[in-house]
Amino acid sequence: MGFTSFIKSKQFFFSLITAVIIMGLLVFGALQFLNIYTRHGKEIAIPDLRKMKVENAMGAVAENGFEIIIIDTVDFNPKYPPLTISDQDPKPNDAVKQGRKIYVKINAKGYSSIRLPNLDGRTLRHATAIIESLGLKKGEVIYEPDFAKxxxxxxxxxxxxxxxxxxxxxxxKINLVLGDGMLGYKPEVDTLGEMYEDVAPEIDSIF
Structure with a gap:
């Protein structure tokens, strides 16, 4: 049987139909497997873990198969209790699949310390900017006699x-002691007034 005769035969037609059906079944089965493997349509809302201790948070997400991963300890934030979760990813109420990892950041135990730079000779504006950039607060501003203001x-x-x-x-809070600019300052003298005061007693004595 020649090739042309074969492709026109019923045997070729039935073989082609069988191959298409088999391919369709394989594709359908693969899609169903992927849906099951990825738990398609079965998403769970992430609970709000902020302000919780890590051990308590682990217990809260254990039944859904979530895993908590600590990625950092951040500077102390007074909005959150010490050593509790201050941030999380995914965010609270995000819909994710079961078994997802939740990455969290832990609030520090307290405020950290920093070393002060040299602020002597800085202007009030410049010193205030430096203090605030370091996470400090400007307290009282006290003036004392000095040449510079x-x-x-x-x-x-x-x-x-x-x-x-x-x-x-x-x-x-950091208190700043500043110069008042008054040291060495001499007010202008009213020359005409002084001259009058010096002459006035002599004029009075004539009379």
Whole structure:
């Protein structure tokens, strides 16, 4: 039987139909397997784990097969209790599949300490910007006699003079002692008034 005759035969036609059916069944089976393997349509809302201790959070997600992974300990945030979860990924109420890993960040036990830079001779504006960038707060501004105005003479905290390199806790207040610009200042003299005051007694004495 020639090739042309074969493709026109019923045997070829039935073989082609059988091959198409088999391929269709294989594709259908593969899709069903993928749906089952990926748990298609069976998504679960992530609970809000913030403000929870890690061990408590693990218990809260265990039944859904979630795994908690700690990725970092961040600077202390007063909005969250110490050593509790302050951030999570996926976010609360996100819909995910069972068994998903949840990455969390832990709030530090307390404020960390930093070393002070040298602020002597800085202007009030510049010193304030540096303090705030370090996570500190500007406290009282105290003026003392000095030639320069609004320039830092020293910094203090709780009555203690601080120097460059000293450690202080973040979020604490730093008091700034500034010059008032009045040292060596001499007000202008009213020359005409002084002359009148000097001459006036002599004029009075004539009469």
């Amino acid at each position: 609004d320039v830092v003479m020293r910094i203090e905290q709780d009555g203690r003079i601080l120097r460059a390199g000293d450690k202080v806790l973040k979020n604490s």
